[in-house]
Amino acid sequence: MNPIDRLAEAFERFPGIGPRQAGRFVQYLLRQNQSYRSTLADSIKKLSAETAQCNKCFRWFVKSDAKRDFCDICGDARRDASLLFVVEKDADIENVEKSGYRGLYFVLSGTIPLASEEPQKFIRLEKLLVRANHRNHRGDASMKLQEIILGLSATAEGDHTRLILQEKLKNAGPKISSLGRGLSTGSELEYADPDTIASAFDSRN
Numbered sequence: 303m304n305p306i307d308r309l310a311e312a313f314e315r316f317p318g319i320g321p322r323q324a325g326r327f328v329q330y331l332l333r334q335n336q337s338y339r340s341t342l343a344d345s346i347k348k349l350s351a352e353t354a355q356c357n358k359c360f361r362w363f364v365k366s367d368a369k370r371d372f373c374d375i376c377g378d379a380r381r382d383a384s385l386l387f388v389v390e391k392d393a394d395i396e397n398v399e400k401s402g403y404r405g406l407y408f409v410l411s412g413t414i415p416l417a418s419e420e421p422q423k424f425i426r427l428e429k430l431l432v433r434a435n436h437r438n439h440r441g442d443a444s445m446k447l448q449e450i451i452l453g454l455s456a457t458a459e460g461d462h463t464r465l466i467l468q469e470k471l472k473n474a475g476p477k478i479s480s481l482g483r484g485l486s487t488g489s490e491l492e493y494a495d496p497d498t499i500a501s502a503f504d505s506r507n
């Protein structure tokens with residue numbers, strides 16, 4: 303495959319990008335100067351070298367000089383370890399932070415499609431069950447986990463995922479709650495305003 307087609311194919315894998323847009327991205331890059339392309343290529347390489355996925359919440363973070371397995375939120379002893387906010391994606395965390403929440407997080411990495419028989423294929427279900435289960439944390443600080451808040455989108459897939467998680471987590475130990483009314487139908491946490499998230503958090507049930 304020639305380099306133009308190969309790059310277009312790589313762009314086509316981006317969320318929401320079709321073949322035509324992917325082709326346009328490549329044409330755009332062809333028109334830019336060499337230094338722009340080098341800087342872009344370098345930034346992509348640095349993603350591998352300078353970022354890591356947190357071993358606890360699974361969000362991506364920039365590695366500091368000290369080699370760490372945990373992100374700054376999971377590594378912060380001042381956070382309220384009794385609360386675990388389950389979100390669909392990394393971008394949701396930034397928004398929930400703005401709402402004033404100071405507990406911990408878990409990134410599901412997606413939602414479960416309505417017709418799916420195998421939820422574990424679409425989200426980090428097993429990892430969440432291990433994290434949630436009190437029996438797995440004898441003597442561990444995670445013993446302090448008291449409540450899991452399901453912060454899923456107010457969409458059909460979000461609702462479907464929430465129902466499956468409520469069922470799977472019901473015997474894990476911590477109380478399971480969901481964001482209350484306030485998030486309008488169809489909205490995603492990533493785009494909700496922080497005040498709306500704060501009031502949905504306060505009315506969780």
Ligand SMILES: [Zn+2]
Binds near residue numbers: 357358360374377
């Ligand atoms: Zn983390």
